[in-house]
Amino acid sequence: METITTTTDLTFEQDIDEGLTAPLKNISSKYFYDDLGSVIFQDIMKMPEYYPTPCEFEILSLQGENIIKKLNFDEPFNIIEFGAGDGIKTRQLLKKLLENQVDFTYVPIDISQKAIEELEANMLGYLPGLKIKSIVGNYFSMIDELSEMQQPGLFLFLGSNIGNYLEEEANDLLGQFNNHMKSGDKLLIGFDLQKNPSVIRDAYDDSQGITKAFNMNLLQRINKELGGNFKKEFFDFYSHYNPLNGEVRSYLVSLKQQEVSISKIGKTYSFRQNELIWTELSKKYTIAEIENLAINNGFELVEHFLDCKHYFTDSLWTK
Template sequence: NMPEYYLTDAEFEILSMQSKQIIETLEFSTPFNIVELGAGDGLKTFKLLQYLVDKNINFNYVPIDISQEAIDLLTKRLKERLPSLNIKPKVGDYFEILKVNKQSDYPSLLLFLGGNIGNYNEDKAKHLLELFNDNMKTGDKLLIGFDIKKNPITIHNAYYDQHGITKRFNLNLLLRINRELQADFKIDDFDFYCHYNPITGDVKSYLVSLKKQTVELKAINKTIDFDYNELIWTELSKKYSLNEISNLAEASNFKLTSNFLDCKHYFTDSLWEK
Protein backbone atom coordinates (compact mmCIF):
# COMPACT_ATOMS: atom_id res chain seq x y z
CA ASN A 1 0.00 0.00 0.00
CA MET A 2 1.32 3.48 -0.76
CA PRO A 3 2.29 5.25 2.48
CA GLU A 4 0.78 8.58 1.42
CA TYR A 5 -2.71 7.10 1.08
CA TYR A 6 -3.27 6.45 4.77
CA LEU A 7 -6.97 5.58 4.73
CA THR A 8 -6.81 1.82 4.05
CA ASP A 9 -4.03 1.23 6.60
CA ALA A 10 -5.74 3.38 9.24
CA GLU A 11 -9.01 1.48 9.01
CA PHE A 12 -7.21 -1.87 8.86
CA GLU A 13 -5.45 -0.90 12.09
CA ILE A 14 -8.77 -0.05 13.79
CA LEU A 15 -10.44 -3.32 12.79
CA SER A 16 -7.32 -5.38 13.64
CA MET A 17 -6.57 -3.84 17.02
CA GLN A 18 -10.04 -2.91 18.28
CA SER A 19 -12.36 -5.73 17.15
CA LYS A 20 -12.85 -6.81 20.78
CA GLN A 21 -13.86 -3.30 21.91
CA ILE A 22 -16.17 -2.83 18.91
CA ILE A 23 -17.99 -6.12 19.58
CA GLU A 24 -18.24 -5.46 23.34
CA THR A 25 -19.67 -1.99 22.70
CA LEU A 26 -22.48 -3.53 20.59
CA GLU A 27 -23.99 -5.17 23.71
CA PHE A 28 -25.96 -7.47 21.38
CA SER A 29 -27.65 -10.69 22.42
CA THR A 30 -26.64 -13.58 20.16
CA PRO A 31 -27.18 -14.59 17.47
CA PHE A 32 -26.89 -11.32 15.56
CA ASN A 33 -26.37 -10.24 11.95
CA ILE A 34 -23.44 -8.31 10.51
CA VAL A 35 -24.64 -6.75 7.27
CA GLU A 36 -21.92 -5.18 5.13
CA LEU A 37 -23.02 -2.64 2.52
CA GLY A 38 -20.71 -2.72 -0.50
CA ALA A 39 -18.60 -5.62 0.73
CA GLY A 40 -16.22 -5.62 -2.27
CA ASP A 41 -13.25 -7.90 -1.62
CA GLY A 42 -14.05 -8.16 2.10
CA LEU A 43 -10.49 -7.35 3.13
CA LYS A 44 -11.65 -4.50 5.36
CA THR A 45 -13.86 -6.77 7.44
CA PHE A 46 -11.73 -9.90 7.64
CA LYS A 47 -10.11 -9.13 11.02
CA LEU A 48 -13.46 -8.40 12.63
CA LEU A 49 -14.96 -11.64 11.28
CA GLN A 50 -11.87 -13.60 12.32
CA TYR A 51 -12.13 -12.28 15.89
CA LEU A 52 -15.80 -13.33 16.12
CA VAL A 53 -15.15 -16.80 14.66
CA ASP A 54 -12.15 -17.35 16.98
CA LYS A 55 -14.31 -16.45 19.98
CA ASN A 56 -17.09 -18.82 18.81
CA ILE A 57 -19.61 -15.97 18.81
CA ASN A 58 -22.90 -16.88 17.13
CA PHE A 59 -23.56 -14.49 14.23
CA ASN A 60 -24.45 -14.37 10.52
CA TYR A 61 -22.34 -12.39 8.05
CA VAL A 62 -24.44 -10.88 5.25
CA PRO A 63 -22.20 -9.21 2.64
CA ILE A 64 -24.12 -7.14 0.06
CA ASP A 65 -22.70 -5.99 -3.26
CA ILE A 66 -24.12 -5.07 -6.65
CA SER A 67 -21.50 -7.27 -8.33
CA GLN A 68 -22.19 -11.01 -8.44
CA GLU A 69 -18.55 -11.57 -9.36
CA ALA A 70 -17.30 -9.69 -6.27
CA ILE A 71 -19.68 -11.62 -3.99
CA ASP A 72 -18.70 -15.02 -5.48
CA LEU A 73 -15.02 -14.25 -5.03
CA LEU A 74 -15.52 -12.98 -1.46
CA THR A 75 -17.62 -16.03 -0.49
CA LYS A 76 -15.03 -18.43 -1.90
CA ARG A 77 -12.17 -16.65 -0.12
CA LEU A 78 -13.95 -16.49 3.25
CA LYS A 79 -15.03 -20.15 3.10
CA GLU A 80 -11.38 -21.09 2.60
CA ARG A 81 -10.05 -18.88 5.39
CA LEU A 82 -12.92 -19.09 7.91
CA PRO A 83 -14.66 -22.41 7.17
CA SER A 84 -17.01 -22.16 10.18
CA LEU A 85 -18.27 -18.67 9.22
CA ASN A 86 -22.03 -18.43 8.72
CA ILE A 87 -22.13 -16.44 5.47
CA LYS A 88 -25.32 -15.39 3.69
CA PRO A 89 -24.22 -13.36 0.65
CA LYS A 90 -26.69 -11.10 -1.19
CA VAL A 91 -26.45 -9.40 -4.58
CA GLY A 92 -28.57 -6.37 -5.36
CA ASP A 93 -29.95 -3.12 -4.04
CA TYR A 94 -28.99 -2.24 -0.45
CA PHE A 95 -32.44 -1.08 0.53
CA GLU A 96 -34.39 -4.05 -0.85
CA ILE A 97 -32.10 -6.36 1.12
CA LEU A 98 -32.16 -4.19 4.27
CA LYS A 99 -35.96 -4.13 4.15
CA VAL A 100 -35.96 -7.95 4.37
CA ASN A 101 -33.24 -7.90 7.05
CA LYS A 102 -35.37 -5.56 9.18
CA GLN A 103 -37.84 -8.46 9.62
CA SER A 104 -35.09 -10.64 11.17
CA ASP A 105 -35.57 -11.64 14.81
CA TYR A 106 -31.91 -10.90 15.47
CA PRO A 107 -30.25 -7.54 16.11
CA SER A 108 -28.09 -6.24 13.25
CA LEU A 109 -24.84 -4.35 12.91
CA LEU A 110 -24.64 -2.58 9.54
CA LEU A 111 -21.17 -1.86 8.16
CA PHE A 112 -20.53 1.04 5.79
CA LEU A 113 -16.75 1.14 5.82
CA GLY A 114 -13.86 2.75 3.98
CA GLY A 115 -14.36 6.37 3.04
CA ASN A 116 -17.66 5.56 1.28
CA ILE A 117 -19.76 8.20 3.03
CA GLY A 118 -17.19 10.80 1.92
CA ASN A 119 -18.29 10.35 -1.71
CA TYR A 120 -21.60 12.05 -0.90
CA ASN A 121 -22.18 15.74 -0.29
CA GLU A 122 -23.74 16.65 3.04
CA ASP A 123 -27.39 16.59 1.94
CA LYS A 124 -27.01 13.30 0.08
CA ALA A 125 -25.07 11.76 2.98
CA LYS A 126 -27.84 12.73 5.40
CA HIS A 127 -30.49 11.34 3.03
CA LEU A 128 -28.61 8.04 2.64
CA LEU A 129 -28.15 7.69 6.41
CA GLU A 130 -31.85 8.41 7.00
CA LEU A 131 -32.65 5.60 4.54
CA PHE A 132 -30.35 3.26 6.47
CA ASN A 133 -32.12 4.32 9.66
CA ASP A 134 -35.58 3.66 8.16
CA ASN A 135 -34.49 0.10 7.34
CA MET A 136 -33.13 -0.70 10.81
CA LYS A 137 -34.85 -1.91 13.97
CA THR A 138 -34.63 0.07 17.21
CA GLY A 139 -31.37 -0.96 18.90
CA ASP A 140 -29.66 -1.95 15.62
CA LYS A 141 -26.26 -0.34 15.10
CA LEU A 142 -24.26 1.12 12.22
CA LEU A 143 -20.44 1.14 12.04
CA ILE A 144 -19.46 3.79 9.53
CA GLY A 145 -16.05 4.95 8.30
CA PHE A 146 -15.06 8.63 8.20
CA ASP A 147 -11.85 10.18 6.96
CA ILE A 148 -11.01 12.82 9.57
CA LYS A 149 -9.98 16.41 8.85
CA LYS A 150 -6.24 16.68 9.42
CA ASN A 151 -3.20 18.67 8.28
CA PRO A 152 -4.09 19.77 4.72
CA ILE A 153 -0.57 18.81 3.59
CA THR A 154 -1.14 15.18 4.63
CA ILE A 155 -4.36 15.13 2.61
CA HIS A 156 -2.73 16.83 -0.38
CA ASN A 157 0.09 14.26 -0.36
CA ALA A 158 -2.39 11.38 -0.25
CA TYR A 159 -3.85 12.50 -3.58
CA TYR A 160 -0.60 13.65 -5.22
CA ASP A 161 1.28 10.50 -4.23
CA GLN A 162 4.77 10.01 -5.66
CA HIS A 163 3.79 6.89 -7.62
CA GLY A 164 0.89 8.69 -9.30
CA ILE A 165 -1.58 6.02 -8.16
CA THR A 166 -4.49 8.44 -7.61
CA LYS A 167 -3.79 10.02 -10.99
CA ARG A 168 -3.82 6.59 -12.68
CA PHE A 169 -7.01 5.64 -10.85
CA ASN A 170 -8.73 8.73 -12.25
CA LEU A 171 -7.36 8.35 -15.79
CA ASN A 172 -8.44 4.71 -15.67
CA LEU A 173 -12.05 5.95 -15.69
CA LEU A 174 -11.47 7.04 -19.29
CA LEU A 175 -10.17 3.58 -20.23
CA ARG A 176 -13.26 2.08 -18.65
CA ILE A 177 -15.52 4.40 -20.67
CA ASN A 178 -13.54 3.38 -23.77
CA ARG A 179 -14.17 -0.27 -22.95
CA GLU A 180 -17.80 -0.09 -21.89
CA LEU A 181 -19.10 2.66 -24.17
CA GLN A 182 -16.77 2.09 -27.15
CA ALA A 183 -15.31 5.56 -26.72
CA ASP A 184 -12.02 6.90 -28.05
CA PHE A 185 -10.56 8.86 -25.12
CA LYS A 186 -6.78 9.20 -25.40
CA ILE A 187 -5.52 9.32 -21.83
CA ASP A 188 -2.34 11.17 -22.80
CA ASP A 189 -4.58 14.09 -23.75
CA PHE A 190 -5.84 14.44 -20.15
CA ASP A 191 -4.16 15.23 -16.84
CA PHE A 192 -5.23 14.92 -13.19
CA TYR A 193 -5.90 17.78 -10.77
CA CYS A 194 -7.35 17.77 -7.28
CA HIS A 195 -8.08 20.41 -4.69
CA TYR A 196 -8.66 20.16 -0.92
CA ASN A 197 -10.66 22.82 0.87
CA PRO A 198 -9.73 22.43 4.56
CA ILE A 199 -12.69 24.57 5.67
CA THR A 200 -15.44 22.48 4.02
CA GLY A 201 -13.42 19.24 4.12
CA ASP A 202 -14.07 18.60 0.40
CA VAL A 203 -11.46 17.01 -1.86
CA LYS A 204 -12.59 17.39 -5.46
CA SER A 205 -10.78 15.47 -8.20
CA TYR A 206 -10.83 16.42 -11.88
CA LEU A 207 -9.43 15.39 -15.23
CA VAL A 208 -8.15 18.27 -17.35
CA SER A 209 -8.42 18.25 -21.14
CA LEU A 210 -4.95 19.20 -22.44
CA LYS A 211 -6.27 20.32 -25.81
CA LYS A 212 -9.41 21.15 -27.73
CA GLN A 213 -10.76 17.73 -28.72
CA THR A 214 -13.81 15.68 -29.61
CA VAL A 215 -14.48 12.24 -28.17
CA GLU A 216 -16.91 9.75 -29.63
CA LEU A 217 -18.93 7.29 -27.50
CA LYS A 218 -20.15 4.82 -30.10
CA ALA A 219 -22.25 2.62 -27.81
CA ILE A 220 -24.58 5.51 -26.93
CA ASN A 221 -24.23 7.40 -30.17
CA LYS A 222 -22.78 10.54 -28.60
CA THR A 223 -19.90 12.89 -29.21
CA ILE A 224 -18.48 15.23 -26.57
CA ASP A 225 -16.47 18.35 -27.35
CA PHE A 226 -13.83 19.42 -24.84
CA ASP A 227 -12.26 22.86 -24.72
CA TYR A 228 -8.59 23.32 -23.94
CA ASN A 229 -8.27 23.00 -20.10
CA GLU A 230 -11.92 21.98 -19.67
CA LEU A 231 -12.50 19.90 -16.51
CA ILE A 232 -14.27 16.60 -15.92
CA TRP A 233 -15.26 16.32 -12.25
CA THR A 234 -14.53 12.71 -11.26
CA GLU A 235 -14.88 12.46 -7.49
CA LEU A 236 -15.81 14.07 -4.20
CA SER A 237 -14.10 12.79 -1.07
CA LYS A 238 -15.26 14.60 2.04
CA LYS A 239 -13.35 14.78 5.33
CA TYR A 240 -15.13 15.30 8.66
CA SER A 241 -14.25 16.63 12.11
CA LEU A 242 -15.43 14.55 15.10
CA ASN A 243 -17.91 17.31 15.88
CA GLU A 244 -19.35 17.15 12.35
CA ILE A 245 -19.68 13.35 12.64
CA SER A 246 -21.65 13.77 15.86
CA ASN A 247 -23.93 16.38 14.22
CA LEU A 248 -24.50 14.16 11.18
CA ALA A 249 -25.47 11.21 13.41
CA GLU A 250 -28.02 13.35 15.21
CA ALA A 251 -29.37 14.90 11.99
CA SER A 252 -30.04 11.43 10.57
CA ASN A 253 -31.78 10.15 13.74
CA PHE A 254 -28.93 8.11 15.23
CA LYS A 255 -27.24 8.18 18.62
CA LEU A 256 -23.43 8.16 18.44
CA THR A 257 -22.11 5.45 20.79
CA SER A 258 -18.32 5.46 20.18
CA ASN A 259 -15.62 6.62 17.80
CA PHE A 260 -12.89 4.03 17.18
CA LEU A 261 -9.77 5.85 15.95
CA ASP A 262 -6.42 4.73 14.57
CA CYS A 263 -3.28 5.73 16.50
CA LYS A 264 -2.67 8.84 14.36
CA HIS A 265 -6.31 9.96 14.55
CA TYR A 266 -6.49 10.04 10.74
CA PHE A 267 -9.65 7.92 10.46
CA THR A 268 -12.56 6.72 12.55
CA ASP A 269 -15.04 3.88 12.42
CA SER A 270 -17.93 5.50 14.24
CA LEU A 271 -20.56 3.34 15.98
CA TRP A 272 -24.12 4.67 15.87
CA GLU A 273 -27.32 3.27 17.36
CA LYS A 274 -30.86 3.59 16.08
Protein backbone atom coordinates in the same frame (compact mmCIF):
# COMPACT_ATOMS: atom_id res chain seq x y z
CA MET B 1 -22.12 -20.11 1.65
CA GLU B 2 -24.68 -18.49 -0.62
CA THR B 3 -24.31 -15.79 -3.25
CA ILE B 4 -27.22 -13.71 -4.56
CA THR B 5 -26.85 -11.76 -7.79
CA THR B 6 -29.21 -8.86 -8.28
CA THR B 7 -30.31 -7.08 -11.42
CA THR B 8 -27.64 -4.63 -12.59
CA ASP B 9 -28.46 -0.95 -12.26
CA LEU B 10 -29.39 0.28 -15.75
CA THR B 11 -28.66 3.97 -15.20
CA PHE B 12 -25.03 4.02 -16.42
CA GLU B 13 -25.90 5.47 -19.83
CA GLN B 14 -28.26 8.09 -18.37
CA ASP B 15 -25.78 9.11 -15.68
CA ILE B 16 -22.94 9.51 -18.16
CA ASP B 17 -25.12 11.54 -20.53
CA GLU B 18 -26.32 13.80 -17.73
CA GLY B 19 -22.82 14.17 -16.33
CA LEU B 20 -21.17 15.05 -19.64
CA THR B 21 -23.84 17.62 -20.51
CA ALA B 22 -23.80 19.33 -17.08
CA PRO B 23 -22.28 22.82 -16.70
CA LEU B 24 -19.46 21.17 -14.70
CA LYS B 25 -18.94 17.84 -16.41
CA ASN B 26 -18.87 14.95 -13.96
CA ILE B 27 -18.75 11.16 -13.72
CA SER B 28 -20.08 9.65 -10.50
CA SER B 29 -17.46 7.97 -8.33
CA LYS B 30 -19.82 4.99 -7.94
CA TYR B 31 -18.64 3.93 -11.42
CA PHE B 32 -15.02 3.54 -10.32
CA TYR B 33 -15.59 -0.02 -9.20
CA ASP B 34 -15.86 -2.27 -12.22
CA ASP B 35 -13.61 -5.33 -12.06
CA LEU B 36 -10.49 -3.43 -13.16
CA GLY B 37 -11.32 -0.45 -10.98
CA SER B 38 -11.65 -2.72 -7.95
CA VAL B 39 -8.19 -4.17 -8.67
CA ILE B 40 -6.65 -0.70 -9.00
CA PHE B 41 -8.26 0.35 -5.73
CA GLN B 42 -6.59 -2.60 -4.02
CA ASP B 43 -3.29 -1.15 -5.27
CA ILE B 44 -4.24 2.27 -3.87
CA MET B 45 -4.88 0.75 -0.47
CA LYS B 46 -1.36 -0.73 -0.49
CA MET B 47 0.33 2.61 -1.15
CA PRO B 48 2.45 3.87 1.79
CA GLU B 49 0.87 7.32 1.40
CA TYR B 50 -2.68 5.98 1.63
CA TYR B 51 -3.24 6.06 5.39
CA PRO B 52 -7.02 5.28 5.68
CA THR B 53 -6.58 1.54 5.15
CA PRO B 54 -3.88 0.88 7.79
CA CYS B 55 -5.61 3.21 10.23
CA GLU B 56 -8.93 1.37 9.95
CA PHE B 57 -7.12 -1.98 9.97
CA GLU B 58 -5.58 -0.97 13.28
CA ILE B 59 -8.96 -0.04 14.74
CA LEU B 60 -10.66 -3.28 13.73
CA SER B 61 -7.67 -5.40 14.77
CA LEU B 62 -6.95 -3.87 18.17
CA GLN B 63 -10.37 -2.66 19.28
CA GLY B 64 -12.50 -5.61 18.19
CA GLU B 65 -13.22 -6.69 21.77
CA ASN B 66 -14.47 -3.21 22.68
CA ILE B 67 -16.64 -3.04 19.56
CA ILE B 68 -18.18 -6.44 20.37
CA LYS B 69 -19.03 -5.32 23.90
CA LYS B 70 -20.79 -2.23 22.60
CA LEU B 71 -22.96 -4.18 20.13
CA ASN B 72 -25.04 -5.59 22.98
CA PHE B 73 -26.81 -8.23 20.82
CA ASP B 74 -28.18 -11.18 22.80
CA GLU B 75 -29.30 -13.28 19.81
CA PRO B 76 -27.88 -14.30 16.38
CA PHE B 77 -27.47 -11.33 14.05
CA ASN B 78 -26.39 -10.37 10.54
CA ILE B 79 -23.36 -8.27 9.67
CA ILE B 80 -24.24 -6.45 6.45
CA GLU B 81 -21.33 -4.74 4.74
CA PHE B 82 -21.95 -2.20 1.98
CA GLY B 83 -19.15 -2.02 -0.60
CA ALA B 84 -17.23 -4.90 0.95
CA GLY B 85 -14.22 -4.81 -1.41
CA ASP B 86 -11.57 -7.36 -0.42
CA GLY B 87 -12.78 -7.53 3.20
CA ILE B 88 -9.26 -7.66 4.66
CA LYS B 89 -10.03 -5.03 7.29
CA THR B 90 -13.44 -6.49 8.11
CA ARG B 91 -12.11 -9.97 8.68
CA GLN B 92 -10.19 -8.69 11.71
CA LEU B 93 -13.51 -7.95 13.38
CA LEU B 94 -15.10 -11.17 12.12
CA LYS B 95 -12.15 -13.17 13.47
CA LYS B 96 -12.62 -11.64 16.90
CA LEU B 97 -16.34 -12.45 16.82
CA LEU B 98 -15.67 -16.08 15.91
CA GLU B 99 -13.05 -16.37 18.63
CA ASN B 100 -15.71 -15.19 21.09
CA GLN B 101 -18.16 -17.80 19.69
CA VAL B 102 -20.63 -15.11 18.60
CA ASP B 103 -23.44 -16.39 16.34
CA PHE B 104 -23.67 -14.21 13.23
CA THR B 105 -23.95 -14.36 9.43
CA TYR B 106 -21.76 -12.16 7.27
CA VAL B 107 -23.62 -10.50 4.35
CA PRO B 108 -21.13 -8.66 2.09
CA ILE B 109 -22.54 -6.54 -0.75
CA ASP B 110 -20.43 -5.39 -3.69
CA ILE B 111 -21.24 -4.32 -7.22
CA SER B 112 -18.35 -6.39 -8.62
CA GLN B 113 -18.88 -10.15 -9.07
CA LYS B 114 -15.11 -10.64 -9.22
CA ALA B 115 -14.63 -8.74 -5.96
CA ILE B 116 -17.25 -10.90 -4.22
CA GLU B 117 -15.71 -14.15 -5.52
CA GLU B 118 -12.27 -13.11 -4.28
CA LEU B 119 -13.74 -11.93 -0.98
CA GLU B 120 -15.46 -15.28 -0.39
CA ALA B 121 -12.29 -17.23 -1.20
CA ASN B 122 -10.15 -15.06 1.06
CA MET B 123 -12.64 -15.01 3.92
CA LEU B 124 -13.33 -18.73 3.94
CA GLY B 125 -9.64 -19.53 3.56
CA TYR B 126 -8.85 -17.41 6.59
CA LEU B 127 -12.05 -18.05 8.58
CA PRO B 128 -13.32 -21.51 7.57
CA GLY B 129 -16.15 -21.43 10.12
CA LEU B 130 -17.65 -18.22 8.76
CA LYS B 131 -21.30 -18.23 7.68
CA ILE B 132 -21.44 -16.02 4.59
CA LYS B 133 -24.33 -14.97 2.35
CA SER B 134 -22.98 -12.68 -0.38
CA ILE B 135 -24.95 -10.26 -2.55
CA VAL B 136 -23.69 -8.92 -5.88
CA GLY B 137 -25.37 -5.65 -6.74
CA ASN B 138 -25.74 -1.95 -6.11
CA TYR B 139 -26.30 -1.53 -2.38
CA PHE B 140 -28.66 1.39 -2.91
CA SER B 141 -31.16 -1.08 -4.38
CA MET B 142 -30.57 -3.58 -1.56
CA ILE B 143 -31.87 -1.52 1.34
CA ASP B 144 -35.52 -2.58 1.00
CA GLU B 145 -34.58 -6.27 0.74
CA LEU B 146 -32.25 -6.06 3.76
CA SER B 147 -34.92 -4.45 5.89
CA GLU B 148 -36.97 -7.67 5.61
CA MET B 149 -34.33 -9.68 7.49
CA GLN B 150 -35.74 -10.80 10.80
CA GLN B 151 -32.52 -10.98 12.79
CA PRO B 152 -30.90 -7.87 14.28
CA GLY B 153 -28.28 -6.26 12.10
CA LEU B 154 -24.89 -4.64 12.36
CA PHE B 155 -24.51 -2.53 9.23
CA LEU B 156 -20.95 -1.76 8.12
CA PHE B 157 -20.19 1.28 5.97
CA LEU B 158 -16.42 1.37 6.30
CA GLY B 159 -13.47 2.83 4.47
CA SER B 160 -14.69 6.46 4.69
CA ASN B 161 -17.18 5.80 1.86
CA ILE B 162 -19.51 8.38 3.40
CA GLY B 163 -16.95 11.03 2.43
CA ASN B 164 -17.83 10.50 -1.26
CA TYR B 165 -21.23 12.13 -0.77
CA LEU B 166 -22.20 15.78 -0.76
CA GLU B 167 -23.87 16.88 2.47
CA GLU B 168 -27.42 16.51 1.14
CA GLU B 169 -26.62 13.11 -0.38
CA ALA B 170 -24.96 11.89 2.83
CA ASN B 171 -28.00 12.87 4.85
CA ASP B 172 -30.28 11.17 2.33
CA LEU B 173 -28.28 7.92 2.44
CA LEU B 174 -28.08 7.86 6.23
CA GLY B 175 -31.77 8.65 6.41
CA GLN B 176 -32.46 5.63 4.19
CA PHE B 177 -30.30 3.47 6.43
CA ASN B 178 -32.22 4.67 9.48
CA ASN B 179 -35.63 4.15 7.86
CA HIS B 180 -34.82 0.53 7.04
CA MET B 181 -33.11 -0.40 10.31
CA LYS B 182 -34.93 -1.86 13.26
CA SER B 183 -34.77 -0.44 16.75
CA GLY B 184 -31.54 -1.62 18.33
CA ASP B 185 -29.74 -2.25 15.03
CA LYS B 186 -26.24 -0.79 14.85
CA LEU B 187 -24.29 1.06 12.18
CA LEU B 188 -20.47 1.04 12.23
CA ILE B 189 -19.38 3.79 9.88
CA GLY B 190 -15.89 4.92 8.88
CA PHE B 191 -14.87 8.59 8.78
CA ASP B 192 -11.59 10.05 7.62
CA LEU B 193 -10.73 12.88 10.01
CA GLN B 194 -9.29 16.30 9.24
CA LYS B 195 -5.53 16.40 9.77
CA ASN B 196 -2.32 17.95 8.39
CA PRO B 197 -3.25 18.93 4.81
CA SER B 198 0.04 17.58 3.42
CA VAL B 199 -0.80 14.08 4.67
CA ILE B 200 -4.13 14.18 2.82
CA ARG B 201 -2.60 15.69 -0.33
CA ASP B 202 -0.03 12.90 -0.64
CA ALA B 203 -2.68 10.21 -0.15
CA TYR B 204 -4.83 11.47 -3.03
CA ASP B 205 -2.17 12.41 -5.60
CA ASP B 206 0.52 9.74 -5.34
CA SER B 207 3.82 9.92 -7.21
CA GLN B 208 3.34 6.42 -8.69
CA GLY B 209 0.27 7.51 -10.67
CA ILE B 210 -1.98 4.79 -9.24
CA THR B 211 -4.75 7.26 -8.33
CA LYS B 212 -4.47 8.73 -11.82
CA ALA B 213 -4.94 5.25 -13.32
CA PHE B 214 -7.96 4.71 -11.06
CA ASN B 215 -9.58 7.85 -12.48
CA MET B 216 -8.54 7.15 -16.07
CA ASN B 217 -10.26 3.77 -15.82
CA LEU B 218 -13.58 5.64 -15.81
CA LEU B 219 -12.90 6.64 -19.43
CA GLN B 220 -11.83 3.11 -20.31
CA ARG B 221 -15.03 1.77 -18.77
CA ILE B 222 -17.13 4.13 -20.88
CA ASN B 223 -15.21 3.00 -23.96
CA LYS B 224 -15.69 -0.69 -23.16
CA GLU B 225 -19.29 -0.70 -21.96
CA LEU B 226 -20.85 2.19 -23.89
CA GLY B 227 -18.77 2.31 -27.07
CA GLY B 228 -16.95 5.54 -26.29
CA ASN B 229 -13.82 6.72 -28.05
CA PHE B 230 -12.05 8.52 -25.20
CA LYS B 231 -8.26 8.64 -25.66
CA LYS B 232 -6.65 8.71 -22.24
CA GLU B 233 -3.52 10.42 -23.59
CA PHE B 234 -5.69 13.48 -24.17
CA PHE B 235 -6.65 13.71 -20.49
CA ASP B 236 -4.75 14.34 -17.26
CA PHE B 237 -5.59 13.96 -13.55
CA TYR B 238 -5.75 16.69 -10.89
CA SER B 239 -6.62 16.49 -7.18
CA HIS B 240 -7.07 19.33 -4.67
CA TYR B 241 -7.62 19.37 -0.88
CA ASN B 242 -9.32 22.34 0.81
CA PRO B 243 -8.46 22.24 4.53
CA LEU B 244 -11.12 24.86 5.31
CA ASN B 245 -14.06 22.60 4.43
CA GLY B 246 -12.29 19.22 4.53
CA GLU B 247 -13.00 18.36 0.88
CA VAL B 248 -10.71 16.54 -1.54
CA ARG B 249 -11.98 16.98 -5.09
CA SER B 250 -10.55 15.00 -8.00
CA TYR B 251 -10.84 15.78 -11.69
CA LEU B 252 -9.91 14.61 -15.15
CA VAL B 253 -8.62 17.47 -17.33
CA SER B 254 -9.06 17.70 -21.09
CA LEU B 255 -5.63 18.53 -22.54
CA LYS B 256 -7.03 19.84 -25.83
CA GLN B 257 -10.22 20.93 -27.51
CA GLN B 258 -11.79 17.68 -28.61
CA GLU B 259 -14.97 15.75 -29.30
CA VAL B 260 -15.78 12.31 -27.91
CA SER B 261 -18.53 10.06 -29.26
CA ILE B 262 -20.37 7.40 -27.26
CA SER B 263 -22.18 5.02 -29.60
CA LYS B 264 -24.64 3.45 -27.12
CA ILE B 265 -25.86 6.90 -26.14
CA GLY B 266 -25.76 8.14 -29.72
CA LYS B 267 -24.18 11.48 -28.85
CA THR B 268 -20.95 13.41 -29.27
CA TYR B 269 -19.60 15.54 -26.41
CA SER B 270 -17.35 18.56 -26.84
CA PHE B 271 -14.52 19.41 -24.46
CA ARG B 272 -12.66 22.68 -24.21
CA GLN B 273 -8.93 22.68 -23.60
CA ASN B 274 -8.38 22.46 -19.81
CA GLU B 275 -12.07 21.68 -19.17
CA LEU B 276 -12.64 19.58 -16.05
CA ILE B 277 -14.57 16.38 -15.43
CA TRP B 278 -15.27 16.11 -11.70
CA THR B 279 -14.83 12.47 -10.64
CA GLU B 280 -14.74 12.29 -6.86
CA LEU B 281 -15.44 14.06 -3.59
CA SER B 282 -13.70 12.74 -0.48
CA LYS B 283 -14.70 14.73 2.58
CA LYS B 284 -12.68 14.71 5.79
CA TYR B 285 -14.74 15.22 8.94
CA THR B 286 -14.35 16.69 12.39
CA ILE B 287 -15.67 14.77 15.40
CA ALA B 288 -18.31 17.48 15.90
CA GLU B 289 -19.50 17.09 12.28
CA ILE B 290 -19.80 13.33 12.74
CA GLU B 291 -21.88 13.66 15.88
CA ASN B 292 -24.19 16.21 14.23
CA LEU B 293 -24.59 13.87 11.25
CA ALA B 294 -25.69 11.05 13.56
CA ILE B 295 -28.19 13.20 15.48
CA ASN B 296 -29.63 14.82 12.36
CA ASN B 297 -30.43 11.40 10.87
CA GLY B 298 -32.07 9.84 13.91
CA PHE B 299 -29.11 7.91 15.33
CA GLU B 300 -27.60 7.85 18.78
CA LEU B 301 -23.82 7.79 19.06
CA VAL B 302 -22.51 4.79 21.00
CA GLU B 303 -18.77 5.38 20.70
CA HIS B 304 -15.93 6.57 18.44
CA PHE B 305 -13.16 4.03 17.88
CA LEU B 306 -10.05 5.94 16.76
CA ASP B 307 -6.62 4.82 15.57
CA CYS B 308 -3.54 5.82 17.57
CA LYS B 309 -2.79 8.84 15.34
CA HIS B 310 -6.42 10.02 15.44
CA TYR B 311 -6.42 10.07 11.64
CA PHE B 312 -9.57 7.94 11.35
CA THR B 313 -12.59 6.79 13.31
CA ASP B 314 -15.02 3.90 13.03
CA SER B 315 -18.05 5.33 14.82
CA LEU B 316 -20.74 3.04 16.22
CA TRP B 317 -24.30 4.38 16.05
CA THR B 318 -27.55 2.79 17.15
CA LYS B 319 -31.12 3.37 16.05
